[in-house]
Amino acid sequence: xxxxxxxxxxxxxxxxxxxxxxxxxxxxxxxxxxxxxxxxxxxxxxxxxxxxxxxxxxxxxxxxxxxxxxxxxxxxxxxxxxxxxxxxxxxxxxxxxxxxxxxxxxxxxxxxxxxxxxxxxxxxxxxxxxxxxxxxxxxxxxxxxxxxxxxxxxxxxxxxxxxxxxxxxxxxxxxxxxxxxxxxxxxxxxxxxxxxxxxxxxxxxxxxxxxxxxxxxxxxxxxxxxxxxxxxxxxxxxxxxxxxxxxxxxxxxxxxxxxxxxxxxxxxxxxxxxxxxxxxxxxxxxxxx
Amino acid sequence: xxxxxxxxxxxxxxxxxxxxxxxxxxxxxxxxxxxxxxxxxxxxxxxxxxxxxxxxxxxxxxxxxxxxxxxxxxxxxxxxxxxxxxxxxxxxxxxxxxxxxxxxxxxxxxxxxxxxxxxxxxxxxxxxxxxxxxxxxxxxxxxxxxxxxxxxxxxxxxxxxxxxxxxxxxxxxxxxxxxxxxxxxxxxxxxxxxxxxxxxxxxxxxxxxxxxxxxxxxxxxxxxxxxxxxxxxxxxxxxxxxxxxxxxxxxxxxxxxxxxxxxxxxxxxxxxxxxxxxxxxxxxxxxxxxxxxxxxxxxxxxxxxxxxxxxxxxxxxxxxxxxxxxxxxxxxxxxxxxxxxxxxxxxxxxxxxxxxxxxxxxxxxxxxxxxxxxxxxxxxxxxxxxxxxxxxxxxxxxxxxxxxxxxxxxxxxxxxxxxxxxxxxxxxxxxxxxxxxxxxxxxxxxxxxxxxxxxxxxxxxxxxxxxxxxxxxxxxxxxxxxxxxxxxxxxxxxxxxxxxxxxxxxxxxxxxxxxxx
Numbered sequence: 001x002x003x004x005x006x007x008x009x010x011x012x013x014x015x016x017x018x019x020x021x022x023x024x025x026x027x028x029x030x031x032x033x034x035x036x037x038x039x040x041x042x043x044x045x046x047x048x049x050x051x052x053x054x055x056x057x058x059x060x061x062x063x064x065x066x067x068x069x070x071x072x073x074x075x076x077x078x079x080x081x082x083x084x085x086x087x088x089x090x091x092x093x094x095x096x097x098x099x100x101x102x103x104x105x106x107x108x109x110x111x112x113x114x115x116x117x118x119x120x121x122x123x124x125x126x127x128x129x130x131x132x133x134x135x136x137x138x139x140x141x142x143x144x145x146x147x148x149x150x151x152x153x154x155x156x157x158x159x160x161x162x163x164x165x166x167x168x169x170x171x172x173x174x175x176x177x178x179x180x181x182x183x184x185x186x187x188x189x190x191x192x193x194x195x196x197x198x199x200x201x202x203x204x205x206x207x208x209x210x211x212x213x214x215x216x217x218x219x220x221x222x223x224x225x226x227x228x229x230x231x232x233x234x235x236x237x238x239x240x241x242x243x244x245x246x247x248x249x250x251x252x253x254x255x256x257x258x259x260x261x262x263x264x265x266x267x268x269x270x271x272x273x274x275x276x277x278x279x280x281x282x283x284x285x286x287x288x289x
Numbered sequence: 290x291x292x293x294x295x296x297x298x299x300x301x302x303x304x305x306x307x308x309x310x311x312x313x314x315x316x317x318x319x320x321x322x323x324x325x326x327x328x329x330x331x332x333x334x335x336x337x338x339x340x341x342x343x344x345x346x347x348x349x350x351x352x353x354x355x356x357x358x359x360x361x362x363x364x365x366x367x368x369x370x371x372x373x374x375x376x377x378x379x380x381x382x383x384x385x386x387x388x389x390x391x392x393x394x395x396x397x398x399x400x401x402x403x404x405x406x407x408x409x410x411x412x413x414x415x416x417x418x419x420x421x422x423x424x425x426x427x428x429x430x431x432x433x434x435x436x437x438x439x440x441x442x443x444x445x446x447x448x449x450x451x452x453x454x455x456x457x458x459x460x461x462x463x464x465x466x467x468x469x470x471x472x473x474x475x476x477x478x479x480x481x482x483x484x485x486x487x488x489x490x491x492x493x494x495x496x497x498x499x500x501x502x503x504x505x506x507x508x509x510x511x512x513x514x515x516x517x518x519x520x521x522x523x524x525x526x527x528x529x530x531x532x533x534x535x536x537x538x539x540x541x542x543x544x545x546x547x548x549x550x551x552x553x554x555x556x557x558x559x560x561x562x563x564x565x566x567x568x569x570x571x572x573x574x575x576x577x578x579x580x581x582x583x584x585x586x587x588x589x590x591x592x593x594x595x596x597x598x599x600x601x602x603x604x605x606x607x608x609x610x611x612x613x614x615x616x617x618x619x620x621x622x623x624x625x626x627x628x629x630x631x632x633x634x635x636x637x638x639x640x641x642x643x644x645x646x647x648x649x650x651x652x653x654x655x656x657x658x659x660x661x662x663x664x665x666x667x668x669x670x671x672x673x674x675x676x677x678x679x680x681x682x683x684x685x686x687x688x689x690x691x692x693x694x695x696x697x698x699x700x701x702x703x704x705x706x707x708x709x710x711x712x713x714x715x716x717x718x719x720x721x722x723x724x725x726x727x728x729x730x731x732x733x734x735x736x737x738x739x740x741x742x743x744x745x746x747x748x749x750x751x752x753x754x755x756x757x758x759x760x761x762x763x764x765x766x767x768x769x770x771x772x773x774x775x776x777x778x779x780x781x782x783x784x785x786x787x788x789x790x791x792x793x794x795x796x797x798x799x800x801x802x803x804x805x806x
Contacts, residue, residue, distance in 0.1 A: 155397040155404055162383045162394055169381035173395035173445070174366040284561050 005249070012132045013248065016203060018241025020045070020212075022140045023195030024219030025226070025233040026147050027188040032228040033151060034184030035164035036084065039095035041192050042216030043102030044076050048196025050106045053207045054113055056124045062201060066127065066136075069197045070190045077189020081182045099216075107209050120200070120207040127202045136198040143191065147230040160184050192216070214265065221268045225275040236271065243267035294354075295321045295484050296342075296453060301351035303337050311337035312348070315510045317503050319453065324475060324485045326495045326516065329505035329528055333725075335488055338505070339455055343375050344368040374446025375455040380438050381445075384431035388441050389413035391430055392448050416448050421477055436467035440474070447483075454478070455486045460494055461723075464583050464790065465783070472498050490726065492521040504528055528726065537737060542761045545574030546609075547804060548714050548745035549595070554604035556590045556769075564590035566769035567604070570802040574713065577736065577746040579760025579778070581753065583790050587769040588749045589631060592718050595747070596628045597621040608714065622651060624714075627707035631718040631749075633696070637703045640692025644684055645673035647691045648706045680705040681731060697728030704732055708739065715739060718749045733759060753783055762801060765789040776801040 024041050031038035051072045056065035076098065083094040107117055114122050127136045151157040162170040163177045164184075171177050195215070200207040218240055226232025247263040296319040303312040312334045319325055329335045340346040342353070344362040352359055355371060362368050365375070382391050389410045398408040413426040422440050430438060439459060446454055456475075460468045475485055475498060487499055495502055495516060502519070504511040504527045511527045549572040556565035564587040572578050582588055593599040595606060597618045606613050608624045616624070630636040638647045649658055649669055658665055658672070673687040680701045684694055691699055700720065707715065717736060721729035736759060740746050750756045756763060763778045764771045765786060772795035775781045788794045 149403070153403045153406075155399060158386070158390060158394060158397060158404060162386065165385055166381070166383045168379075169383050169391075170394065172365060172375075172377070172381040173449075174369070175395050 005246070009132070010245065010249065013245040014238070014241050015133060015137050017244035017248065018238050019134065019137045019140045020195040020199050020203060021215050021219050021222060021240050021244070022234060022237040023143070023198065024192050024216050025222045025237040026140075026143055026230055027190075027192035027195070028220045028223035029226070029228045029230055029233045030147065030151070030160070030184050030191065031188040032223060033164045034160045034181045035167065036091055036181060036185060037095075037220070038077075038080070038185065038188050038192075039092055039217075039220065040076070040080050040098040041188075041219055042212055042214070043095070043099035044073055044189055044192040045196035045199065045212040045216050046099075046102040046106050046210065047076060048073050048193040049200040049211055050109060050120075050207050051193075052197040052199075052201045053120045053122070053124045054109075056126070056201060057120075057122050060125060062125045062127045065125070065201065066194070066197050070193045073189040073191075073193020073196065074186045075189070077186040077192075078182070080189070081185040084185075085178050085181055103210065106207075110207065110209070118209055124201065124205060126205050127198065129202070134198070134202040136194065136202050139194065140198075143194075144230050144234045147191075151230065156180070156183065195219075218264060218268050221272055225271055239271065240264055240267060293320055294318045295356060297352075297354040298338070298342065299352045299354065301338060301341055301353075302349045303334075303341060303346060304349055310508050312341070313508045315351075315505070315508070317510070318513065319484050319486070320501070321484055322479055322482050323500040324479055324487050324498055326499040326502035327486055327488045327505065328490075328492075328495060328502050328524060333505040333528070334508040335505055336457075337508075339375070339457065339486070339488070342368070343373060343455065369446075369449050369451070372450055372452040373455070374449060374451025374453070376439065376442040376446060376457065376459060378457040378459075378461065380442055382430045382438060382441060385429060387427050387429055388424060388433070388444075389426040391441055392416070392426070392445050396449065412448070413444070416444055420444070420447060420474070420481070422474065434467075435462050436464070436470065439463070439467075439471065443474070443478075451483070453484045453486065455488070457488045458490070459487070460489065460491060468494070492524055495524070496521060525726065537733065537758050539737065539759075540741060542576045542740070543743070544576055545743050545745075547571050548574050548609055549747075550605075550607040550610075551595070552605045552607075554591070554594065554602060554606065556587070556594050556599065556602045558590060564769050565594065565602070568770065569604075570764070570771070570774075571804040572714070572745045572747060573804065574743045574745045575740060576761040577740050577748055577759050579756035579763040580747065580749045580766055581751075581756045581763065581786060581790060582766035584751065586766045588718070588766055590769075591766070592628075592631070592716055592747075592749060595621075596626065596716060622710075625710065625712050626714045626716065627710060627712035629700075629703055629707055629715070629717040629720045631722075633699055633703055634692075638691045638699055641690055643688045644677065644682065644691055644694075644702055645669055645687040647702055648673050648676055648687075648709070651706055652710055676705045676709060680735075695725070697724035700724050700732065701728060704735060708735060712739070712744055715744055715746045716749075717746065719751060720748070721750070721752060721755060729755075753786060757781070757783075764802070767792045767795060770795070771799055771802060772796065774799045774802050 024045060027041055028038055048069050051069045052065055055068040056062055059065055080094055080098060083089040084091045110120065111117055114120060127134055151161060159170060159175045159180050162175060163180045167177050196212065199211055222236040222240055223233045226236045243264045247260045250260045251257055298317040301312050301315045304310050315334065315338055317338065327335050337346060341348045344364045344367050353362060362371065392413045393409045398405040398412065410426055417424050417426060422444060424437060424440055430441065459471060463471060478485060489495055499516045501513055502516050502524065503513040504524060506528060552569050554565055554568045558564045568591065580588060590599065594602050597613060597616050597620065608626065613621055634640060653659055653664060658669055670687065677684065677687050682701045683698050691702055720732050733755065736746055748756060748759055757778060760778050762774065762776050763781065764774045767790060772792060773789040
C-alpha cells in the first residue's frame, strides 16, 4: 500500500485533488481581503460544474466552455455583491440563498437540458491534460502567483485590502469601497467558477449532482488558515488536496468507505483547531514581546 | 481686504432633516498661515461646520470663498483636490499597511500595472523630511504609537497637497510630551504658510498655539477673537454662556471608615501580560482618590477587577471588610458600589433602549420597582421623570432612546443610574470624557456632593485638570503600579505629574496609599 503513496501518479493525484480547492481558496481569499466572507463558493462551484458540461456540449470547445463558465461565475458573484452591498442583505443569508438555489437549480437545469436528474449523460469536452497534469491545474498554480501580484503589487489590490480592513479609511482618501468590493466579489466568482469547471471537465468528465461536496466550505477554511493570502491559502489547499487524494487511494483498500470519505472534512476540523491554537500562541507571544 | 483670507465661510446655514438647526448664520474666516481655533461645546455645531467645509454635508445657504473665488465643495475628494485636508479624531488608517502605503492609498504612483513601491517609499520619505517628521515610512501602522499615527494622518493630507488642515481634537489621544511635539510640528507648518483649523476643548492649548479663535455656541458663532487679546475666562464664558468653574470650592475631606482595601492586587490580561502589579491601597468614605496615567497602564484592568467584571486576579479586595472574591458583578453592586464605565456606548448603556429602561438596569429587581412577576411600570416612569429632572437630562421624554441623546446627556443618564442606588463607593472611569463643559461640570459637582456625603470615590481620568481639582489624594499609574502618590494634591505641578505618567520618575516607597489600622 505504501507504494501507492510514493509514486509519481500519487503526486499527480494530489495536484488533481488540490486544483478545485485551490481555485476556491483563492476565491475565498480575495473576497475576505475585501472584507466579505464569500460563503456562496459552494453554490458557485456547483453551478459552474453544470455550466461547464452544458457549454462544452454546446460549443464543443473546452476553452469556450471555460470562458463562458467564468462569465457565469462572475455574474453570480455580481448578484451576490448586489444583494450584500446594495440591498444590505446579510452576507451569510445571501450566500445560503445562492447555495440552496444551486442545489435545486442545477438538478432542474440538468433535467430541462438532458432529461436526467442525477448526472450528465451527454457528450462533453474536458480540459486537456499533458503528461497526466491537467491544464486547469497549471492554471490554478499560475493563479496563485497572479493573485499574489494582484493583491500586493497593484493599486487595486492595495485598495481591496484597505477596504476590507478599514472601510472608512479607504473611503476618506477617495477609494470607492462599494465598487472595490464589487470587483473583489466578481473576481471571487470567476476564480471559483474555474474550480467548478474543473470538477466536471477534468477531475471528472461529467456532472453529478452535488459534486462539489463541501469543497467550497473547505476552501473557506483553507483560506482563513492561510491568513487569506494566496500563498498561505495555496499551502493549506495542498494539505487538503493530500487528504482528498489519500482518501481516494484508500477507497481501493478494505477500510470502510464511510471512514475514508471523512478524511478531508476531519482534516479541515483538525486543521482549524491547530490553526486557532497557533494564532493564539502567536498573539500571546506578540503581547509579551 | 478679502485677499488676506484664504478661506471665507459666509453665513452658513445647515438644518438637518430632523429639524435640528446645526449651523445658523455662521461665518468663519481664515487668514493665510494662521492656526485658527474652532471652539465650542459638544453639539455647538463645530463638526457640522467642518463637514460643510470638507464636503460631507451640503449647506442650506451661505457661501464658501476659497482663495478669493466662490466655490462649492461637493465631496471630501473635492475638498482634497481644492487643498483642504482633514485629520479625523478617529484615525483613518489601515493598520496592516505600512506608513508609506497608507500615505499613497488612493493616489498610488504606478509603474505599468503595478504600484511603484520604491517611488512611494521615496515620496513618503521626502514629504516626511520636508516637514521634519521623524517617521520610519516602512513601519506597519499597527506597530507605531498613537502620536506617530497622527503624524501619518497629517502627512497623508500634506501629500495630497493640503493648504488648509482641519485637526479635529488632535490632542485628545496624546500624552503631554506628544502634544508638545505636535505643537512644534504645527508651528513649522504655519511657518511654511499652511493654514490650520484646530478644534479643541482645551483652553490652555488654544492659548499656547492658536492665533485666532472662533467660538461657537448653539449653532451660532459667538465671534472671532485674537487669542492674545482674550482671556481663558472670557473664552469659556462665550462658549457656555456662563462662568465655567474650573476650580471647585472644595471643603476639606471628612474621612469616614475604610470602604475599600486592596492588597497586593495582581492582574494579567487575556494575553498573559501583567497589567496590575502588586497594588495596595485603601479608600475611605468621604474622599476622592484620583488615578491619573497614560491609557493602557493598567487602569482599565484595575477598575474591571474592582467591579468584579474580571475575576482572575491574585491578592485581595475587601469592600467594607468583606472579601469580594466570590462576588459576581451584581454581588459587588449589592454592596452599594456604583460604576461609571469607561466607554459609555459599549458598556455604559443600551443605546436602543429608553432612558427609563437604562436608568433602572441596575436596580429593577428592587421590590420598589418590581412585583413578583411584573415591573411596576408606573413607579418606574415616575421615578425616571424625577431623575431626568434632577440630573438635567435634555430629552423629549424618558421614553426616548438613550442612543439618540448627545454624549453628555447619555453620561448624565448613566450617572443618574449609578448614583440613585445611594452608593457607598463610586468608581468613575473617565466620567467626563468627550462631553460638553456644562455636563462635565455637573457630573464633577455631583461627585463632590457624594464625597461630602461620605461616599468613597475612585476617579480615573485622562483630564488632568479634572483629577487635580477633584482629588483628595492623587495616584499616578504607570505599568501597573502607582509610580507616585500625592496626598497634598495642591502642591503637584502638571510637569511633575507628566514625568510620573511617563515613567521618568517613580517613587519606590509610597506614602499614604494604605491607611494604618
